[in-house]
Amino acid sequence: MTTSDPSALHGAVAVVPVRAGVLPSGAEEVVAEAGGYACVVGGGAEEAAHALHGAVTISWWDTPGFRPGTWAGVLAGACARFGQVLLPASADGRDLAPRIAARMGRPLLAEAIELGGDFVVLPRDGDRRTERVQLTGPAVLTIRPGTGGRAISRLPPRSITELELGTRTPHGHDAQTLEVTYPAPQSIDLAEARRVVTAGAGLLQPTQQARDDAAELVATMTRVAAALHAAVGGTRVVTDAEYLPESRQIGSAGVMVAPDLYVALGVSGATHHLAGTGDPRHLVAVNTDPSCPMMAAADLALVADAPAVLAALARHLGVADPEPDVSPRGDQP
Ligand SMILES: Cc1cc2nc3c(=O)[nH]c(=O)nc-3n(C[C@H](O)[C@H](O)[C@H](O)COP(=O)(O)OP(=O)(O)OC[C@H]3O[C@@H](n4cnc5c(N)ncnc54)[C@H](O)[C@@H]3O)c2cc1C
CATH class of the missing domain: 3.40.50.1220 (TPP-binding domain)
Known part of the structure; x- marks a missing residue:
């Protein structure tokens, strides 16, 4: 991963996909890693934005359903000025992140378990070993919940604003949610x-x-x-x-x-x-x-x-x- 503009590495934003106003696990850790900049997207995004701890600046985009292809196109533009785009490695985060990476033309570093200033630690071989990857350019990352890198601030955010993006027409053959089923307690991740x-x-x-x-x-x-x-x-x-x-x-x-x-x-x-x-x-x-x-x-x-x-x-x-x-x-x- 190389970039001709290393200064783009400064600054990160957390993209937090939500459903029915419920934040996914690991949302606050990702926001902490992003230095407090958060973009909350999905159904009930405004409610979720107000429930989010640890953010300094929150923008929210309330858009019903889960349309990862459409969202990725919109978010790729909205996040272009940030060096790193971080998402929780929740089910929706794992679905959305590669699409954003593809739309931005950036590498995806998935399921990071540690973030340093200029490196990430990724699990490999089904978690049997880890690999330290040097960050040398803008990237999209998912972070595993429970990583607990930076302390989560309990101060209220300075601003919570709506992103005026409206409801977008589904992009091409976007995914559609037909039914949401709960996994059995012994198989929930x-x-x-x-x-x-x-x-x-x-x-x-x-x-x-x-x-x-x-x-x-x-x-x-x-x-x-x-x-x-x-x-x-x-x-x-x-x-x-x-x-x-x-x-x-x-x-x-x-x-x-x-x-x-x-x-x-x-x-x-x-x-x-x-x-x-x-x-x-x-x-x-x-x-x-x-x-x-x-x-x-x-x-x-x-x-x-x-x-x-x-x-x-x-x-x-x-x-x-x-x-x-x-x-x-x-x-x-
Ligand atoms: C290298 C290493 C790695 C380890 N990794 C892990 C790990 O990943 N996860 C992990 O969990 N452990 C790990 N352990 C083991 C860990 O140190 C503890 O031994 C273990 O967590 C204790 O499990 P426990 O609390 O179930 O049992 P115990 O420590 O035996 O505690 C049982 C508790 O039940 C209470 N109790 C007894 N009867 C009752 C009752 N009728 N009602 C209510 N309470 C009751 C007791 O008061 C006690 O507090 C690791 C150990 C080592 C050496």
Whole structure:
């Protein structure tokens, strides 16, 4: 990547695609990396712009539906003066970014996990290794949620203005959204999840005796997570015991998450785990030990038995085990 105008590298803008006014995971990190310049685009963009933290200057373009081809054409022009165009590596961000890169004639650097002044670190070989890529010219980048490079400012933005772009006619054969379906809690991409329910050894004890109960607890937890539109995660103890797949492990050796809501059920909050939990706006911990690190970090710390709280949550959300009790004991007088 080379450019005849290296000064174009100065300045970056975050393009944040939204749906129904909801910001994607990682939006605020991308805005922080862009130095506070944000362009919020999509349905309910004005509402999302007002909910965005960490921005200095926000422009929003309220345009219904998801039309990545049309948006890319418009945004390529609107972002031309910025050296770097950053997007969150959310589903929509990953869809939009290559189209913007193509329209701008710039390289796309996808799923960056670290941004330096003049380099980015990208994952390679299915995350088995990383590569440091020198930035020598204008580029379009997507950034993985949970990277947490720069601190997110809590100051209100200086300006929030509408981009007067109107609704554009779809560009050529643009993508059309036919239906939006929610993935199952066990398959939601943890890194993108806005809500996460995590099991620790206090919920799923890795003992032979507790093994029989574990499948039932995982099923209940999955139903509770589905009712909350949350993803299911676990600590290393839980994934090592194979109660949840390794891909659901959260922490330094697992997935880095960046949710708004993190519910930790029987999780001690070891350093290796907390390294991957991001900075959730609402951290709820349930633990019998009031002084463990997870309880200390929590906004709401419940000193209680995790399986009992899970069962109460399931009842409250109307997702308790639907199977009636047909055990022989039920028939006895
Ligand atoms: C190199 C390395 C990398 C690692 N990477 C990771 C990683 O990526 N992710 C990760 O999670 N771990 C990782 N670990 C392991 C980590 O150090 C901890 O051992 C692990 O996170 C602890 O998991 P836990 O909280 O489920 O279990 P524990 O630490 O055993 O905690 C269980 C908690 O449950 C509570 N409890 C017990 N009974 C109940 C009950 N009935 N109701 C409510 N609470 C109860 C206890 O008070 C305790 O706080 C790593 C370790 C190393 C050495």
